Amino acid sequence: MAEDSRATVLICGFSALQPDLSSLAHALGQRVFSQVTLDELPKRLVQTAALDVLVLDLRGGLTNARAQDALIRANDERKELPFCRLVVLFDIEAIDFVFAELNGPECTLLCQPALPDIVTALAVSGLEARENHKASLSDVTGDADSSRLDKLSEEVRRLAATIERLVGGEARSPSFVNENERPYRGPAVEQPKGKVEAGSPPDHGEIRALIRIRRLRERFLPEDLFADPAWDMLLDLFAARLAGERVSVSSLCIAAAVPPSTALRWIGQLTDRGIFQRVDDPVDGRRAFIELSDKAAQALSAWAQAVRASGGVLGPKAS
Missing domain, CATH: 1.10.10.10 (Winged helix-like DNA-binding domain superfamily/Winged helix DNA-binding domain)
Incomplete structure (x- = not known):
């Protein structure tokens, strides 16, 4: 029997998962293990021997210490899985906590994401995890590496076409800065009363x-x-x-x-x-x-x- 080369995905979330993350993963050619709650996640990860992508949909639910503690425990377990990538969807209110606890080179953080952002993150994370896994199993260089890069390029093109079909026509998410409120809200500054020397440090x-x-x-x-x-x-x-x-x-x-x-x-x-x-x-x-x-x-x-x-x-x- 041929080895299943699809990226494996585990989905965890508070919301009704809209859009349906499982369907998106399947459309990208990925294999979904299951969908679990945050409380169930740490135990599920302990029972998992290998995983390519863990998707955390924290939108609308990361509001109390109990949920945050469960998330920290789950992330610790996730780090024990080699090559596992993390995709995190969250609200702006949780940005400081998520960045402090979950940020890292193997993590993709999506704050108030639009559908194109979600699909792209799923596709790229799955591809990166599988390629890292393949690279670790092979000591072959030269032509073999060239062939692998060719296959990777072809896979990227295929995923790009899939993403275009899935999200065609949807606008990107807007900035979360209120249109009536400028990004910087410092106090008014009076005009200078004297000449500023060119060599003096700025204030x-x-x-x-x-x-x-x-x-x-x-x-x-x-x-x-x-x-x-x-x-x-x-x-x-x-x-x-x-x-x-x-x-x-x-x-x-x-x-x-x-x-x-x-x-x-x-x-x-x-x-x-x-x-x-x-x-x-x-x-x-x-x-x-x-x-x-x-x-x-x-x-x-x-x-x-x-x-x-x-x-x-x-x-x-x-x-």
């Missing part, structure tokens, strides 16, 4: 004024022309550092002015590159702060001074 008022200036563009031109989450988050963290403030993950996602799942991906990438660093909350272990690395902060300070030296204007200094 938080100048950087926050610059952020507000950036947001003003959206009043006059389509806001989707200006998506630049990395720079928006860098400026927000720089202003917070200058002011001696800490920034939560949820606050930083708001500053990014993009859908939260996109912001989380950027936070992960910038953390991996050493530009951001994660700092656990010493009071609440289920929350984490994000801050600039020292090198990144030094680079931004040098940039600000170079702007002044070239005749540019950052914004009014804080009074």
Whole structure:
């Protein structure tokens, strides 16, 4: 009998699973073990010898300590399964907890996701898990690797076509930032009373004024022309550092002015590159702060001074 090469999926959730995650997985050519509740999940994982993708649909249910404790236990068990990828669907209210407890290179975090996001995450996670498993079982290189990459490319094309059929025509999820509320809500800053020297370090008022200036563009031109989450988050963290403030993950996602799942991906990438660093909350272990690395902060300070030296204007200094 031929070996079943389909990715194996276990689904856990609070909601009625709309859209039906099991049907989506089957449509992608994956094999669903079962659908369980969060209370049942830790025991189910202990009984599982191998798993490619664990899907946690936490939307509408991650509101109490008991559920959070069960989730932490389940994630610990999941880590014992080699190559298992984690896909987490959750509401914006749970973003700080989910990031602190579940974030990692093998995790895909989807905050208030649209259907295309869900299908893509299922497809890519299953494919990555199977490819990692195959690579671990083979010491063959050269032509064999080339053949495997060709097969992987073909599988990606097939999944892309399936995704297009499943989600064709659906709009992407909008940003969770209220249209009537700008992403940065700092206090008003008075105009400077004196001349600012080009070589002097910036203060938080100048950087926050610059952020507000950036947001003003959206009043006059389509806001989707200006998506630049990395720079928006860098400026927000720089202003917070200058002011001696800490920034939560949820606050930083708001500053990014993009859908939260996109912001989380950027936070992960910038953390991996050493530009951001994660700092656990010493009071609440289920929350984490994000801050600039020292090198990144030094680079931004040098940039600000170079702007002044070239005749540019950052914004009014804080009074």
